[in-house]
Amino acid sequence: MWIGLSLVCWALQAQNGHEFGLMPVVNLNKKLNDNYKLNVKLETRQLLYTQDQFMFEQELVDLAPVVTRRMGVNSRLSGGFLLRRRDRQWITRSIQQFAMVQNLNSFRLGHRFVTDQTFIPDAAVSWRFRYRLSSEFPLSGLTLDPQEFYLKANNEYLYEIQGDTRDLEIRILVFLGYNFANKNKIEVGFDNRFDTFLEGQLESISWFNVTYYISI
Amino acid sequence: MMSTWRYSLIIWFVASLPLVAQTKLEKEYRMSKEAVPVPALRFVDDLAQERKVKWYKEQGLERSTIEAKFKRNKRRYSVEFNNSGLLEDVEIERSYRSLPDTLKTALDLFFEAQYKRHRICKTQIQYSGKPEIVLAFLQQSGITAMPRVVTRFEIVAKVKSDKTSREVEFLFDQSGRLLSKAVIIQKNADHLEY
Numbered sequence: 192m193w194i195g196l197s198l199v200c201w202a203l204q205a206q207n208g209h210e211f212g213l214m215p216v217v218n219l220n221k222k223l224n225d226n227y228k229l230n231v232k233l234e235t236r237q238l239l240y241t242q243d244q245f246m247f248e249q250e251l252v253d254l255a256p257v258v259t260r261r262m263g264v265n266s267r268l269s270g271g272f273l274l275r276r277r278d279r280q281w282i283t284r285s286i287q288q289f290a291m292v293q294n295l296n297s298f299r300l301g302h303r304f305v306t307d308q309t310f311i312p313d314a315a316v317s318w319r320f321r322y323r324l325s326s327e328f329p330l331s332g333l334t335l336d337p338q339e340f341y342l343k344a345n346n347e348y349l350y351e352i353q354g355d356t357r358d359l360e361i362r363i364l365v366f367l368g369y370n371f372a373n374k375n376k377i378e379v380g381f382d383n384r385f386d387t388f389l390e391g392q393l394e395s396i397s398w399f400n401v402t403y404y405i406s407i
Numbered sequence: 408m409m410s411t412w413r414y415s416l417i418i419w420f421v422a423s424l425p426l427v428a429q430t431k432l433e434k435e436y437r438m439s440k441e442a443v444p445v446p447a448l449r450f451v452d453d454l455a456q457e458r459k460v461k462w463y464k465e466q467g468l469e470r471s472t473i474e475a476k477f478k479r480n481k482r483r484y485s486v487e488f489n490n491s492g493l494l495e496d497v498e499i500e501r502s503y504r505s506l507p508d509t510l511k512t513a514l515d516l517f518f519e520a521q522y523k524r525h526r527i528c529k530t531q532i533q534y535s536g537k538p539e540i541v542l543a544f545l546q547q548s549g550i551t552a553m554p555r556v557v558t559r560f561e562i563v564a565k566v567k568s569d570k571t572s573r574e575v576e577f578l579f580d581q582s583g584r585l586l587s588k589a590v591i592i593q594k595n596a597d598h599l600e601y
Contacts, residue, residue: 220597225571230601257601263572264565264593267600290600296483301599325599332463333476335594336434343598374595404597 211240212250214382214398220406223258230257230269236398251277257286266291273307284309297333301325303347315354323347323362337372343380360386366400376404435465435474443473444492450538451475451486454497454545485531496535497545498561503530510560513583522566528574529563559586 216234223229236250257271266289273284286307293300302324309317328342329335345364351357366380382398440448443462451460460477472495475486483500503511518525534541536556544553560579565572574591 218597218601220601230597232601259600261572264574265596269600292596292599294594299594299596299599301596303600327599332435332437334435336436339434339436368598376595376598378598402598406595406597 208242208394209240210238210242210394210396212236212238212396212398214400216400216402218402218404220404222406226261228259228261230259230271231255232257251275255284255286257288259288262289263291265293280312282309282311298329299327299335301327317351317353319349319351321347321349327368335370337370337374339370341368341370342366343368343378349386357389358386359388360384361388364400366402374406378402378404435463438462438464438473443475444488444490446538447473447475447486447488447492447494450488450492450494450542451477453542454484454486455479494535494538494541496533497541498531498533501530501532503527503562506530506560510579510581510583514560514562514579517579517583517585518564518566522568524567526565527562528565529561531561533559533561533578535559563591 214234214236216232219231219233221229221231232253232255234253234255238246238248238250240246241248253273253275255271255273257269259267259269262268269286269288269290271286273286275282275284284307286305288303288305290301290303293302303322305319305321305323307319307321309319311317323345324347325343325345327335328344330340330342332339335341343364343366345362345366347362347364349360349362351360362382362384364380364382366378368376368378370376379401380399382400383395384398385393385395387394440460440462455475455477456479458477458479460475463474463476465472465474471490473488473490473492475484475488477484485498485500487495487498489495506514534544534556536544540553540555544556558581560581562577562579563574564577565574567573574593575588576591577588578586580586
């Protein structure tokens with residue numbers, strides 16, 4: 192986390208403008224049996240501010256179904272794909288993921304390792320290698336119970352290879368969440384992304400994010 | 408083809424759906440020292456001796472308990488009382504390796520016989536009995552057992568039998584005999600995985 196924050200502070204001094212937008216997400220989870228579950232993420236993004244001017248531009252819509260297999264008590268292996276509608280183009284991405292959760296005394300940590308391959312028409316395949324550290328802090332008591340608020344902080348590193356270019360993106364996310372009695376959750380916060388760390392001028396964007404996690 | 412705007416409106420609508428009434432379930436939350444029954448407060452004041460104590464209430468469907476958590480001699484203490492402040496037990500976190508050799512041997516044999524694989528996650532020694540006797544016992548250093556203080560061992564382990572992995576809480580007596588076990592239901596972690 193501190194490495195990420197330091198890099199971002201350094202990067203902010205040299206960045207090339209900042210963008211801002213909205214990102215509502217619906218994250219649907221369906222248990223298939225004791226070992227398998229299906230996760231479907233539906234996400235959209237609207238750009239509100241870019242290049243020193245306000246606007247209202249629909250950027251993309253994503254649909255990402257992923258099948259997850261339980262490997263151990265707290266570890267999961269997933270595979271799936273993403274279908275993206277952007278600039279009147281269909282973009283596809285294959286996704287492979289390993290995630291594990293650690294239960295500590297007063298908070299939980301989530302580790303997520305992802306590799307994905309993005310297929311864009313008339314462009315080289317983009318390969319990404321990602322690691323995300325997530326932490327959940329209950330705001331009442333030691334564990335997150337139903338009808339309680341929590342704070343969530345994520346720090347993610349994405350290394351991308353596309354043709355001859357290499358890039359590093361860092362994401363820092365802070366959310367306020369609420370855990371409903373039926374295991375559903377809603378989170379509201381900012382998803383801050385800083386990219387073009389390795390080549391070109393740094394770009395940053397903040398998404399105001401509302402995510403609803405549904406378990407059925 | 409539906410425009411991306413229409414997709415967006417649908418997603419915003421669904422994301423705001425959870426703002427509906429929910430039913431109450433069991434939960435645990437912080438409580439103030441002022442709300443703690445006097446017998447519980449006295450017991451913990453005598454044991455913790457000025458150390459920072461955090462008080463919690465565990466509200467179940469049928470009963471509720473009060474729990475004090477603090478550190479003493481670099482060890483985590485968890486003291487549980489009933490709603491009137493009567494002591495239920497004191498749990499002290501220890502390393503598995505620090506348990507008596509005879510007990511460890513019995514426990515290792517138990518796990519190897521019952522499961523294909525196991526990994527110890529947490530070990531606690533549990534003391535119960537009359538509050539004044541338990542307090543006297545815990546205040547004396549170097550004593551490992553005392554008549555009228557019931558000593559048990561609570562072990563949380565990840566175990567694998569056949570194709571299923573589970574986290575289970577076991578309770579053993581001093582000879583390593585299993586008294587009870589309960590599967591720990593893992594809390595939903597979709598928001599940490601995706």
